[in-house]
Amino acid sequence: MDGPVGRNRSRIGGLAARWVAVGVPAVFLAVFFVYPVGAILWRGLGEEGLGPMSDLFASARTRGVVWFTVWQALASTVITLVVALPAAALVSRLRGRYRHLIRGLVTVPFVLPTVVVAGAFEGVFFRFGLDQGDFRLRHTVWAILLAHVFFNYAVVVRIVGSFWSGLDHHLEEQARVLGAGPIQTFWAVTLPRLRPAIASACAIVFLFSFTSFGVILLLGGPRRATLETEIYRQAVTRGDLRSAAALALLQLFAVLALIAVATRLERRRPAPTGVVHRPPQPMRRAFRGANLAMMTVLLGSPIAILVERSLAVGDGYGFDHYRALTERVPQLPASAATALSTSLVFATAATAMALTVGTLTAFVVVHGRLSLRRIFDLGLTLPLGTSAVTIGFGILIALDEPPLDLRTSWWIIPIAHALVGTPFVVRTMVPVLRRIDPQIREAAAVLGASPGRVRRLVDLPIAGRGMLVGAGFAFAVSLGEFGATSFLPRRPETLTAPLALFRLLSTPGELLRGQAMALAVVLMAIVALSVVAIEAARGTEQDFL
């Protein structure tokens, strides 16, 4: 390999690899996002240009909607960060089994359809007397924020937690030796180094809350409207594509502006970190206890209500609803169990795609040409902040002719899921890749490793953790995806579990409702186990990297 022939081959390989690294994500984004979204915006606004935009801004209602959309998403992000950061600290210090278990469990809310979560929260409110009176939560903005924290807790815990566990703890120890208290150490030493991961996590939480649909309608009460719900109202209820496209364009601009801010924060280079040689001191028991208590109340109480409802049969309890999952009811084209297995197939395909595209994107964002970095970073995050209606309807009118007549192909469903999953892979990998000590990479290069070998032997093992965390998210996102899926026409055989669950809740009757709850619980169990399995695949010793 060190002869001239070997050098030459590796240079050609490097060139090809560079093209692939840039080309695959670019083609994926162009075909499945830019072209469809462009097509639907053109269809809506083409003739009139930006005329409808000025009409929109002139309306007080739209200004109110934009303001509410932005501030509720900001508030959701800040609250989620504050609530979940201690748990991220906990997860970063736990080792082995417990760490995988907790990281798996916090991911559970991700797959729950909002109609189920909203029902569970209403149940919690009812049980604790929060449905009316002075401390009323239902149909308030607080219910929206609470649900957003519930859904997004995992984003902060997993992204920040995994990054945190790779930080060299010597600095903190030195600070403590020099007399700093724990809080001062955290503010002055730990927090600045966590900033890239926090920015990454916040960007995702923000976008998720920004485009939230079910939570706003179901928990916020009938008066609330965000850009996402307005786009739906205009496009579907009113059939006014022009206004819907204007709103979609507005949403796109808002998201672009906000991602630009987030990436600027994230890009400030953290202090590079070497290999962590030994685990930090264990945390205080009180801190650990408070964390677990928080998780139990916040994540546990709605989930407990779901489990209870899934087991309630008549006046007693039993597993009848779980057994019923294998039998087809008229409301579903196949049994709920079949829908679950369809969902698993889709989630596997979507995860593989998101992982491929996301990993390549992350490398381009960190090591690519300067001009490409910003574009890739923005572009591959954008789908997360785009309305499901825009993406679904866009695919419908754009991918309708050979060779890409995909609008009724079952492939389009995992592809749509991968669009939403990719930003998670990118956002978890970028901060991890960035902090790899250039000295390690330079040392490897000086010792004769080709750039490809550096990437394979240095970058990938260290970034692997970020990759797996991202893969877990992509899998969970696909299992729980409802919006984009429901806007794509489907064969009955490709009904996914969240859609099946929604169908079960569309006809009255205790048996159907019970089965829906059982399906939700099985979905939760599957995602927890899958995430644990995906992350444990890597083994625990690698955590020290």
Add this chain to the structure above:
Amino acid sequence: MTRPHFSVSLIAGLIGFIVIVLIGAACGNDDNVGDTSSPTDMGETPGDAPASSQYVTTGGNELPADPSGITLLTHDSFALSDETLATFTAQTGIEVTLLQAGDTGTMVSEAILTAGNPLGDVMFGVDNTFLARTLNAELFEPYESPNLADVPDIFKLDPQNRVTPIDFGDVCINYWTDALPADPPTTLEDLTAPEFADQLVVQNPETSSPGLAFLLATIAGTDDWEQFWADLADNGVAVTAGWEDAYYGEFISGGGDRSMVVSYASSPPAEVIYASSPIDTPPTGVLLDSCFRQIEFAGVLSGTDHPAEAQALIDFMLTPTFQDDVPLNMFVFPVANTATLPQVFGEHAQIADDPLFVDPADIEAHRDEWTDRWVEIVLG
């Protein structure tokens, strides 16, 4: 250091994967994931498969000797027994692929977006609240099915037969009989009486199909609907975004505390069929004077390459095989007078004698204005 140099082995795997995905995606249209309607694995098919005759007739319509498969575009609530469409395939040789496109509003929007290059050959499920929108968009080819002779005239809303009525359902106030604070209400005006304060939950007509239907019921059924809703608001009406959170959230059925909800006339039989322990009488009743009638239609989509096959499917939808299968699968009523209602429907489902009705053209013309006004009055 700023340019990506990747190792070939890593990249080869990744690019191979993406290529497979793209190829699979581009060719994936014919992949039938677990297709259940293949004629070869149908097992027993009802007797008289017409292999001998050159032309097949369903209701007087002539089909090509080698008919093509067609696609039925419909909403997510569409459901039938497994054997029903198989019977159609056995009788005609036409295979039907289903394509489900979300709720009715989403389906209609998608059909309008794809007009000219339609997603399917036949669309089923547009109702009278969306009918005018689809007719204005010229989505359908006119077709007068001979089987329309079995359908009462009140269901035929389009004189040009661009759409064919298939089923109907009534959206009505349901009440939980044991929880009502007084005798059941008998008129819409009763709902504003003080004894029913804080008892009713309705859906927002901007986000919910039954919500819109009930708003239309009040427009047709009260002297001054704006005053009626102002009175309802004073009487503590609750509003939710959709049917699910009304029925399972606010209504007694799901653990809520309200005894009246906007639902369907077919909800009481569903409560019996899906009760966790067998019951003889439904726990809920229906206020028949509050019912808005929703009729669902099917039509041949303009631009179809298989008009004869599409028309054959429309004919089939009005035969007893299809019509009899509708109630227990979709919880709606058949329109054909040749259909037989299942026993549980006969016993527990009520059909309003004099349902409330608004002309589809009026609905399309005034819908936004009415819902805007409703929002002002009720949500303030």
